[in-house]
Amino acid sequence: EVQLLESGGGLVQPGGSLRLSCAASGFSFSTYAMSWVRQAPGKGLEWVSAISGSAGSTYYAGSVKGRFTISRDNSKNTLYLQMSSLRAEDMALYYCAKDRSAGVAATWDYWGQGTLVTVSS
Amino acid sequence: EIVLTQSPATLSLSPGERATLSCRASQSVSNYLAWYQQKPGQAPRLLIYDASNRATGIPARFSGSGSGTDFTLTISSLEPEDFAVYYCLQRSNWPPLTFGGGTKVEIK
Numbered sequence: 001e002v003q004l005l006e007s008g009g010g011l012v013q014p015g016g017s018l019r020l021s022c023a024a025s026g027f028s029f030s031t032y033a034m035s036w037v038r039q040a041p042g043k044g045l046e047w048v049s050a051i052s053g054s055a056g057s058t059y060y061a062g063s064v065k066g067r068f069t070i071s072r073d074n075s076k077n078t079l080y081l082q083m084s085s086l087r088a089e090d091m092a093l094y095y096c097a098k099d100r101s102a103g104v105a106a107t108w109d110y111w112g113q114g115t116l117v118t119v120s121s
Numbered sequence: 122e123i124v125l126t127q128s129p130a131t132l133s134l135s136p137g138e139r140a141t142l143s144c145r146a147s148q149s150v151s152n153y154l155a156w157y158q159q160k161p162g163q164a165p166r167l168l169i170y171d172a173s174n175r176a177t178g179i180p181a182r183f184s185g186s187g188s189g190t191d192f193t194l195t196i197s198s199l200e201p202e203d204f205a206v207y208y209c210l211q212r213s214n215w216p217p218l219t220f221g222g223g224t225k226v227e228i229k
Contacts, residue, residue: 035218037165045157045165045208047218061217062122095164106212107155109176111164 002026002110004096009115016086020115022079022096027110030054030074033099035108036081038092038117048094049081053102064090083117091119123147123211125221133229140196142224144209149189153213156185156194159223160205168207169194196226204228 008020022034035050049070050059058070069082079096093116097108124147134140144154152172157165167176169185172192182197196203209221 044223045159045210045220047210047220050216050218059216100170104212105170106210106215106218107167107170107176108157108165109167111166113164 002098004098004110004112006094006096006112006115009094009117011118011120012086013121014087014119016119017082017084018086018117020081020083020094020096020117022081022112024077024079024096024098027098029072029077031102033102033104034072034079035097035099035104035106036070036079037095037097037108037111038090039095039114040089040092043092046092047106050099050104050106051079052104057104059104086117086119088119091117093117122217123150123214123219125209125211125219127207127209127221127224129224130222131225131227133227134199135229136199136201138199140194140199140203140226142194142196142207142226144187144192144194144221146190146192146211146213148214150211150213152188153211154185154187154192155210155212156183157208157210158203158205159208165208199226 005023036048067085093114098110100107156169159165
């Protein structure tokens with residue numbers, strides 16, 4: 001059974017940093033691209049970042065480029081999102097999502113339940 | 122950046138009725154469009170990819186159509202579990218991958 005379990009969310013002050021993790025199981029992790037998608041309270045979905053299965057390619061939304069870094073450790077079956085210089089508008093539920101292919105195709109067939117990031121002083 | 126506009130924002134229907142949801146792109150996305158369903162308190166679920174392909178396990182009452190800039194998600198006969206928010210997503214010209222604002226299908 002495919003499982004994605006996010007962790008690392010919490011309360012952080014504006015300008016602070018946080019690292020999210022997504023532990024994957026039930027599939028060959030290195031074979032598939034992964035993404036982070038977020039959802040602000042009561043709002044719609046926003047794609048944040050993506051990484052290919054081999055970690056050779058990474059992509060970012062303009063709103064987070066230069067502040068967030070996506071990475072993966074295929075030996076640990078874990079996806080990461082290092083977030084820095086956090087702003088109030090980064091406050092959201094962050095989902096990790098598994099793609100259907102090694103390359104980023106944005107056809108996410110499995111999602112975690114999300115980890116909440118709160119940015120407040 | 123490609124902007125996706127979904128309409129209507131809210132669709133009020135009864136179980137058994139047909140639902141027609143629209144997604145319009147600000148420029149052509151070919152057929153690189155997906156639809157996701159999200160229920161309250163749950164993660165999104167992939168319904169349709171590449172405009173018209175049902176994802177694994179998705180019932181046949183869900184169908185997608187369109188190409189270029191105009192797309193439609195049709196639910197042929199609404200079941201109680203279909204009342205949710207639906208999002209379209211384009212992967213034609215990215216980054217960024219962009220979602221539409223969503224259509225809420227609510228019980229009338």
